[in-house]
Amino acid sequence: MTLSDFSSHLEKAARLILHATHTTAFTGAGISVESGIxxxxxxxxxxxxxxxxxxxxxxxxxxxxxxxxxxxxxxxxxxxxAKPNPGHISLAEMEKAGYLQAVITQNIDSLHHQAGSRNIIEFHGxxxxxxxxxxxxxxxxxxxxxxxxxxxxxxxxxxxxxxxIFFGEAIPYKAYDASIEEARIADVFLIIGTTGEVVPASSVPWQAKTHGAAIIEINPEPSAYTHAITDIYLQGKAGEILPDLIQSIEVIS
Missing domain, CATH: 3.30.1600.10 (SIR2/SIRT2 'Small Domain')
Incomplete structure (x- = not known):
């Protein structure tokens, strides 16, 4: 992908978020790798x-x-x-600015809390x-x-x-139900730093797609979602792309 193509995709993603009624982020291990985990x-x-x-x-x-x-x-x-990185901090800033309504995370490290996000669904505890x-x-x-x-x-x-949750434990039902509800109501769904291989969490973005959400994916490498349900793929690290995404939203708003 050329720099021009990436800039075009970034702007499209920014416009989708800017005009969305409800945007949800779904994060996996990749975002915390940038914090050394x-x-x-x-x-x-x-x-x-x-x-x-x-x-x-x-x-x-x-x-x-x-x-x-x-x-x-x-x-x-x-x-x-570990400390929150610019990816975690950007999601907290997006929530504070009203561009993001919820974060569903598969991670158990509490870095979204430390970054300042408030509406967090911790899928795995x-x-x-x-x-x-x-x-x-x-x-x-x-x-x-x-x-x-x-x-x-x-x-x-x-x-x-x-x-x-440990191996042998079920997903907490409140977290599961809240995640499925987010997938149902989101009109924009951000996939960040996850390969889509861990079940049942991996089914949540598919639910969002089924209910009509536009899927924006931020990942260093293609995932199980990229060629199946993703509408806009922004290849790279969350800590680099999310600050650029916020800047793009602010420029066009």
């Missing part, structure tokens, strides 16, 4: 370094201390150092909360909980679990 899959993914069985629900209950040791290392010591396996209480994560592994509920003494 590796994806789970692929040659450089987390599962090339760690056994994915560490996130198996049965393994957690069999040996919560061992499981929590890995969870702490991966999701709090390592991921905890988040590391930013803990849930008691005994009383069900959900609490904000605090580093003090990791002084003892496994961390214990201060209300009932039960073992705490990160409030994201």
């Amino acid at each position: 590796p994806p789970f899959r692929g040659r450089e993914g987390l599962w090339s370094r760690y056994d994915p069985g560490c996130l198996d629900l049965d393994a957690f209950y069999r040996d919560p201390t061992q499981t929590w040791t890995l969870i702490k290392e991966i999701f709090y010591d390592f991921f905890g150092r 988040t590391s930013g909360r803990l849930k008691c396996t005994r009383c069900g209480k959900v609490i904000p994560f605090e580093p003090s909980y990791l002084k003892q592994l496994p961390p214990l509920c201060r209300s009932c003494g039960g073992i705490l679990k990160p409030d994201f």
Whole structure:
């Protein structure tokens, strides 16, 4: 694609968003890779370094201390150092300006919250909360909980679990229902940094297309969506393209 073609596609995307009634963003691991968080899959993914069985629900209950040791290392010591990048920040700015109504994210790193987005649907849950396996209480994560592994509920003494889904757990029904509703009502749907391979999350953009949404995709490489449902493909990193998209919206508005 030539620079002229890219500029034309960027302007078309900006005009669609500017005139949309409801725009929803759908983000995957790619947007957080730009913050230094590796994806789970692929040659450089987390599962090339760690056994994915560490996130198996049965393994957690069999040996919560061992499981929590890995969870702490991966999701709090390592991921905890990550900061929002210009892609996350741009989505928060778009929401504040009224150009974006919601973010559906497959990521559990809470970077959209840190960037300032407000209407966030966390499809797979988040590391930013803990849930008691005994009383069900959900609490904000605090580093003090990791002084003892496994961390214990201060209300009932039960073992705490990160409030994201493990292998063997169902998608939280509220997050699933809210995502499908966003797909139903959006007239513009942004796909950002996801390959479209993780089910059932991968079905959400298809739902949006079925209900008539224009699909704008931002990805470094073509995905399962690109040649199937995408209307405008902007090839590149979210942290580079989203700021340009905002600028284009402001120029034509």
